[in-house]
Amino acid sequence: MKYHLDKNQRETYSRYAGLALPRHTSYPAANFWNESHTWETIKSRIIQVDSAKPEDVSLYFHIPYCQQLCFYCACLKEVRPRNDPKTEDKINELLRGFEKELKIKAPLLEGKRVSHIHFGGGTPTYLTDAEWLKLWGMIQRYTDVAIDAEIAIEMDPRTMTSSRLGFFRHMGVNRISLGVQDFNRKVQHAINRVQTYEQVAELVQTARSLGIPSINFDLIYGLPFQTLESMTQTLDQVIDLSPNRVAFYRLAVLPDMFKWQKTFVKKDLPQGLLPLDLNLLALNTFTDSGYNFIGLDHFAKADDDLAIAYRNGALHRNFQGMTSGRDQQILGFGPSSISAFGSTYFQNPHKQKDWLMGLDHPKQGYYRCHLKSDDDRIRQEAIQQIYTYGRIDIQDLEDQFPIEWESYFSPSLHKLETLIDDGIVHSTDYVIRENGLLGRLLRRVIAAAFDSYLPERPFQQGLPGQASQVG
Numbered sequence: 001m002k003y004h005l006d007k008n009q010r011e012t013y014s015r016y017a018g019l020a021l022p023r024h025t026s027y028p029a030a031n032f033w034n035e036s037h038t039w040e041t042i043k044s045r046i047i048q049v050d051s052a053k054p055e056d057v058s059l060y061f062h063i064p065y066c067q068q069l070c071f072y073c074a075c076l077k078e079v080r081p082r083n084d085p086k087t088e089d090k091i092n093e094l095l096r097g098f099e100k101e102l103k104i105k106a107p108l109l110e111g112k113r114v115s116h117i118h119f120g121g122g123t124p125t126y127l128t129d130a131e132w133l134k135l136w137g138m139i140q141r142y143t144d145v146a147i148d149a150e151i152a153i154e155m156d157p158r159t160m161t162s163s164r165l166g167f168f169r170h171m172g173v174n175r176i177s178l179g180v181q182d183f184n185r186k187v188q189h190a191i192n193r194v195q196t197y198e199q200v201a202e203l204v205q206t207a208r209s210l211g212i213p214s215i216n217f218d219l220i221y222g223l224p225f226q227t228l229e230s231m232t233q234t235l236d237q238v239i240d241l242s243p244n245r246v247a248f249y250r251l252a253v254l255p256d257m258f259k260w261q262k263t264f265v266k267k268d269l270p271q272g273l274l275p276l277d278l279n280l281l282a283l284n285t286f287t288d289s290g291y292n293f294i295g296l297d298h299f300a301k302a303d304d305d306l307a308i309a310y311r312n313g314a315l316h317r318n319f320q321g322m323t324s325g326r327d328q329q330i331l332g333f334g335p336s337s338i339s340a341f342g343s344t345y346f347q348n349p350h351k352q353k354d355w356l357m358g359l360d361h362p363k364q365g366y367y368r369c370h371l372k373s374d375d376d377r378i379r380q381e382a383i384q385q386i387y388t389y390g391r392i393d394i395q396d397l398e399d400q401f402p403i404e405w406e407s408y409f410s411p412s413l414h415k416l417e418t419l420i421d422d423g424i425v426h427s428t429d430y431v432i433r434e435n436g437l438l439g440r441l442l443r444r445v446i447a448a449a450f451d452s453y454l455p456e457r458p459f460q461q462g463l464p465g466q467a468s469q470v471g
Contacts, residue, residue, distance in 0.1 A: 017471030
């Protein structure tokens with residue numbers, strides 16, 4: 001096998017795998033955003049400080065509804081049957097909020113080109129075609145969507161049909177992400193998401209016939225009842241369908257935060273180093289089938305935008321995972337959505353009623369936010385380099401920022417000594433680099449050494465109950 005760990009490396013991995021550490025889709029991680037400001041204050045800061053940032057902007061729209069609860073899910077959503085008498089009122093309120101938010105945030109988009117739109121959830125396809133036409137009309141009215149913009153949408157195969165897929169293609173969607181998770185029926189029942197291989201295959205075939213150029217599958221490992229045998233079957237089926245890219249995520253088990261995960265019984269979850277072996281199985285299966293291994297948990301065919309961005313040094317990590325827009329700003333819309341605009345992070349209120357109140361009273365409603373310091377920007381760049389390319393270019397960092405590497409990062413370098421001794425990191429005068437596959441699988445641990453918001457001893461303490469386990 002191309003990717004494997006020897007006995008000593010497996011023992012080292014097991015010592016770190018149980019640590020709860022951030023995934024660093026932002027720096028600092030969202031649970032360290034402790035400020036609150038009104039929209040007027042946030043807008044003023046962005047216009048003053050960040051208006052000259054790159055012209056390309058990515059929009060994210062959060063559709064916070066699902067018809068059924070999936071037990072693995074860590075997203076903010078409301079489970080509501082579509083035929084519930086109150087659902088129409090809720091959706092009308094949501095659409096009203098989207099239009100109001102587009103109007104309010106329009107000044108931030110002046111002179112900007114929308115090069116990427118992502119619709120997530122929840123379940124974006126919860127909305128009817130008529131509701132989607134309303135939302136798309138609003139977006140076109142208030143923003144400048146580039147002709148070549150990537151328009152991506154997350155889809156639940158259980159609620160999609162070929163005709164609906166045609167509707168979305170006509171609307172301009174050119175990338176779809178299918179929540180496959182696992183094809184094994186026993187696993188599907190355990191996570192309350194039963195869908196057939198045939199359903200997914202039909203959607204893939206239709207998407208290709210419609211000329212949708214990019215198809216992504218989301219898979220999860222660490223789910224109840226997964227075995228090497230069952231995962232082999234799922235991966236073989238995925239390879240047969242040949243998506244352009246795959247996200248292969250570790251299940252985040254946080255039952256204190258996500259109460260529905262208490263339905264999982266510990267003995268049913270993969271134990272010991274089985275999650276590692278499931279991950280290694282996927283690494284070998286996808287790379288042997290021609291996929292590029294990108295970052296921690298993404299795979300892409302050589303001609304996919306993600307693989308091209310990797311080769312061109314333009315890979316980036318943000319709230320949506322690995323992306324091809326290195327300096328792209330993100331503006332979020334909808335309940336709980338997150339924005340990363342220049343030096344400012346801010347998150348909309350989680351509940352729809354609170355989000356709407358903030359839109360109706362922009363001088364009163366408060367947003368959870370974080371205004372990045374100079375130190376945040378320096379550490380964010382170092383951590384970005386770790387997650388995207390597995391190394392920190394010391395000269396590059398010193399060229400970008402007015403720092404002297406050894407003195408500025410002295411505490412971090414002291415923490416790294418433990419990782420160097422354990423064979424996870426290799427250090428020279430010019431670069432900090434992950435050491436082989438072991439280092440790559442433990443990128444979150446390496447990044448933790450540079451995170452000043454974590455406890456003084458992150459490799460012993462971690463953030464139990466606040467972050468998912470590393471492995």
